[in-house]
Amino acid sequence: MTNPLVSVRDLRIGATTDAGRKVEIIKGVSFDIEPGEIVALIGESGSGKTTIALSLMGHTRTGCRIDGGNIRLGTSEITAMSERARASVRGTEVSYVPQSAAAAFNPSKRIMEQVIEIAAIHELMPRAEAEKKAVELFRALALPDAEHIGQRYPHQVSGGQLQRLSAAMALIGDPKLVIFDEPTTALDVTTQIEVLRAFKSVMQKGGMAGVYVSHDLAVVAQIADRIIVLRGGEIQEVGSAEQILRAPQHPYTKQLLAAFEPVPHQPVDQPVQAAKPTPVLEVFDLCAGYGPMRDGVPLAKILKNVNFKLERGRNLGVIGESGSGKSTLARAIAGILPAYRGAVMVDGKELKPDLQNRSKDDLQRMQMVFQLADTALNPAHSIGSILARPLTFYEGLRGKAREARVIELLDMVHLPAALRHRLPGELSGGQKQRVNLARALAASPELILCDEITSALDTVVAAAILELLKELQRELGLSYMFISHDLSTVEAICDDVLVMYKGEVVEALPAARMSSEATHPYSRLLISSVPQLDTGWLSGLEQDPELVAQFANR
Amino acid sequence: MPQSLTPWFLVIQRLGIALLTLVIVSFAVFFATELLPGDVAEILLGQAATPEAVAGLREAMGLNEPALSRFVGWLVGLLGGDLGTSYVNKMEVVELISGRLGNSLKLAGVTTLVSVPIALALGIGAAMWRGSLFDRIVSVLTISVISVPEFMVATLAVLIFAVWLGWLPALSYGADVSSLSAMLKAYAMPVITLSFVVSAQMIRMTRAAVIETINTPYVEMALLKGASRKRMVLGHALPNALGPIANAVALSLSYLVGGVIIVETIFNYPGVAKLMVDAVSTRDLPLIQSCAMIFCVSYLSLITLADMIAILSNPRLRR
Structure with missing residues (x-):
């Protein structure tokens, strides 16, 4: 030897x-x-x-x-x-x-x-x-x-x-x-x-x-x-x-x-909610961008005429690669980046483009969870006070009642109540993301925008967070807009999927039939590029070189 | 715009901002001195002056004109190199300042030549051998120097080197400067004192800037390529720390021009700062204004220069 x-x-x-x-x-x-x-x-x-x-x-x-x-x-x-x-x-x-x-x-x-x-x-x-x-x-x-x-x-x-x-x-x-x-x-x-x-x-x-x-x-x-x-x-x-x-x-x-095996998403049946037919989120011709404004149009236009509808109790996935505008879409809907054209309707009510001009009630209906759990939590505040702030802001809770609600929120995301005395730095990545989720829940929202919330987590931890999202949806009747670059994550939680490329929605599909029904060449390229648990996958993979040259960011 | 022009556009933009700042500063200087209590005409004529004489002098000096028009007149004069006439001894301010400015610049220049290389070497060295005995000694020394006020350093220096040891003359100006060794002796104490004060800040900032870049992945990458410590710091960390270092150096040096008042006074060194102190006591407005403007201009040009170095040393803007 x-x-x-x-x-x-x-x-x-x-x-x-x-x-x-x-x-x-x-x-x-x-x-x-x-x-x-x-x-x-x-x-x-x-x-x-x-x-x-x-x-x-x-x-x-x-x-x-x-x-x-x-x-x-x-x-x-x-x-x-x-x-x-x-x-x-x-x-x-x-x-x-x-x-x-x-x-x-x-x-x-x-x-x-x-x-x-x-x-x-x-x-x-x-x-x-x-x-x-x-x-x-x-x-x-x-x-x-x-x-x-x-x-x-x-x-x-x-x-x-x-x-x-x-x-x-x-x-x-x-x-x-x-x-x-x-x-x-x-x-x-x-x-x-x-x-x-x-x-x-x-x-x-x-x-x-x-x-x-x-x-x-x-x-x-x-x-x-x-x-x-x-x-x-x-x-x-x-x-x-x-x-x-x-x-x-x-x-x-x-x-x-x-944790790798795709778990197909089972849509939640909510007959109670069916009485209310207005979609929880509707977006019409949304355009947003960055840079100085000229004639009401920003210099760098990112989002181009995005339209979609999210029914109550359902989940919408947004997939695309870096630079596809998926995070910008979430920011424009949340009002962090005011859209310069188009409309965002929540519960059939049109929202002002700018966060500053939205009413407390509008803000409460829609909450956002960010990708990087560490930077989204103030390192100098205890978990308890991080969760207490939205409770005071939206519900006017104080003292004992607020404390009780903080404990309840922590329980919802399966964290021990004692954690409220700790600082974010003392928590693991998965725990921090749970706290972020609890903070969004503090407002009792109807819709949560999740911007790549599992991307920075380990596979096993991410799978647990997805389980938690599903459970919260069953209990609270939430709807999620779930942004991710990871197709299997989206498959695991979403009913419908939007494929984005360079600021445009190129295709809208039911998540369960994503791989079989995608017709747009970019969607097909994206779906076929996801590595499979198979040692021969890469050598056996054949992609149309013209397609690759056209769409891949190489 | 072609990409290669972007940095120059930024540099020109930066120069424009500096000019604008200068106009605002001149405005502030002019009106701040206007606010000084006391009337020049009354002071010049003394207690026995009749009100008519005072009024006549005010008229003759143009003090009755609106402040704004005097400001514009002063600014135009400045641009043409006419700094006005001293109220006190009727000499051209240009003449009064020119000799003094030379002295101040000489002191500042020698101090720069001594302090900048030493400070950069110590700062970079401390960063390179971070946590070593050398680093700790440098850190302790710089902190002690920062916390001791310069008049203390200056007075101690006089006490030790001039009074007790008798090695150096206590006054620099008017001392024998006929030979090189005599000149070195004459300048030694003010230069040492000033170097102490300005170096401490530069050492600390340089060390911090270099350490920050040492902790980046590309410096770790250099380590994993087998690079020596010297190569890692000088070849990889330093070029990326140039911007912050240039700013730290500029800030410290700008202090040299404006902040030497105490040092010049203690060593009785006839520089601009001492001239300004004297002018304040005689309410010689044109002189005060001109000195203040000189300090502002030197400060601004140093900072602008540092910013331009930062812009030009960044390849993301360079090409």
């Missing part, structure tokens, strides 16, 4: 919290990587997957340190090396593809200079040769205008291109091992396909080994040979990609897979 390229034995990494408490975040992890093999580290946030990946380069983030165990890479004992010796291995033996290439490229330097920096640092080859090699890599990664793209600055190329450029940056020094840290998480699905394909073919040609860190099983299934399932800094299960997907052994792996 050949020697593995990487062997990690009993790795222990500790961290010191801000309060000075010491915690062990990686608790004795051991695994091997064979030459040319791609191993995926999969787990939720906090599972230690990125920490392990970075430790293979001898790097730990601020506050963390390697406490024990050893890491061997080729002939180098990473754990026993000095920082200077580790620097000599980084980029040449092992290199790194970051999660967000947009943040990992220095904004003030040209791309080429950063791509060939590894060659310059380690004096691997003369500059001209390095540039030639970079251009070859750009071609291999299917980047457009490979000859000149290096002369641009990072802000001048798209996100998907930057992510491939960051792979070129990692490969320039011919490393034996490449670490991919969630490299496609920040990308749109149509872009993700191209990037994944580029990564896969380059890795196969170069015969390099890889570590692919991700929370997304479907993505990992396309690229990894072997999958390591992590949770809380411990390995739960190791197996070939096929085995993990088809025959998971560990209960946690099964839970992860279950």
Whole structure:
């Protein structure tokens, strides 16, 4: 048997919290990587997957340190090396593809200079040769205008291109091992396909080994040979990609897979509400945009003549990729961004475009929950006072009655009453999103606008939030407008779906028959781009190149 | 507009704002000095003056004209380089100031040359070896210097170097400047005092700006490419911290021109600040106004320069 390229034995990494408490975040992890093999580290946030990946380069983030165990890479004992010796291995033996290439490229330097920096640092080859090699890599990664793209600055190329450029940056020094840290998480699905394909073919040609860190099983299934399932800094299960997907052994792996299975949405029957036929939300020819107004029209027009109707007790999904205007639609309906044309009707009553001019009663009917739970909660206020404010504002509650209602709201979102004394910073991401939901419920609304509320959450946590939304709908007769880029989430909760592209609604469909009935080419492209839990999906996927060129943000 | 012109458009816009600010400031300076109590004519003529004489002098000095027309006249004069005539000794203000301004600029220039490189090096060094002994020493020193007022530093310096040790002359001006070593000696104390005061702020701001960029993902990326600490900080962090650093330097240096009053007074250094202090005690309005305008102009030009550096060092605007 050949020697593995990487062997990690009993790795222990500790961290010191801000309060000075010491915690062990990686608790004795051991695994091997064979030459040319791609191993995926999969787990939720906090599972230690990125920490392990970075430790293979001898790097730990601020506050963390390697406490024990050893890491061997080729002939180098990473754990026993000095920082200077580790620097000599980084980029040449092992290199790194970051999660967000947009943040990992220095904004003030040209791309080429950063791509060939590894060659310059380690004096691997003369500059001209390095540039030639970079251009070859750009071609291999299917980047457009490979000859000149290096002369641009990072802000001048798209996100998907930057992510491939960051792979070129990692490969320039011919490393034996490449670490991919969630490299496609920040990308749109149509872009993700191209990037994944580029990564896969380059890795196969170069015969390099890889570590692919991700929370997304479907993505990992396309690229990894072997999958390591992590949770809380411990390995739960190791197996070939096929085995993990088809025959998971560990209960946690099964839970992860279950969270992936699309749960078709059962519409709620509400005969009581049927007596009231006016739709809860109706939107006519809505137009909104940003920038200075000229002749009553903003400079950058985003939304173009959006029309739809949301019946009481039903849920409307809005899907589209970044820049499609789906969040702008929510902001225009909520009045945060006043629409310059068109009308928003709630319960058959037309609302003023601007939030400032809407009555308290109008505001109360419609509430919004935002994507980033952390930034939507004031870090200096306790959960209790965050929930108390809308109660005082809308219902005029004070004292004991308000306290009782706060506890009731927390109970509705399945949080313990004692949580009201805590600050947002002391809560987990899922708990924070529940608090956001409770705050929206405090107004006793009829309609809740949910703007990507599960996107920042782990799959299992997100699935629980979706369950909660359904339960609240049954109990309170709510309607949701659910904005998401994730089709399976929308499928799980919505009755109808609007597909948006560049500020326009290109198609409106029933959610249950989304994949079979979509007719607009963009909808079809979007639906076919969602990765499936099948190792052969990517290689078997065929998309019309003309369609891709027309619609994908590559 | 073509994209390549955008930064220049921004720079021109910034210059326009600076000019507008200057007009507003001149307005404020003129009317603030108008508000000073006491009547110039009465003061000039002394207690024995007859009301007729005072009225005649007011007429002759043009003080009876409406304030706004005098302001416009003054502003037009300023633009043409005519700063007016001193009320007190009938000399052209330009003449009074020119010699003094040279002195002040010399002091400010030498201080800049000494303090900026040292401050930047210390600030960047402290950021580079953050948490080390060096960083802690620099931090403690800068905080202590910031909290000690400059007259204290100046007086202590005189006490130690001039009185006890006798190494340096207590007064800078009029001292022997015939040889280089003598000149260094003469300037040493005011320059050291001023450098202390302006460097502390620059060091802290530079350190903060560099540390902020060190914590970005692209600097971590550089680390993972195997870059040395020096390369990470100087090659990746520093270029992105230029804007804030330029602003911190400009703010500190602008203090040099306007805030040297105490230092000039203590070392009896004949600069513009001392001239202004003297002018206030004699109610010499044209002189006060001109000195104030000089401070404002230097302050504004430094800040504008810093903003332009920030605009031009950002490639998102550059191309």
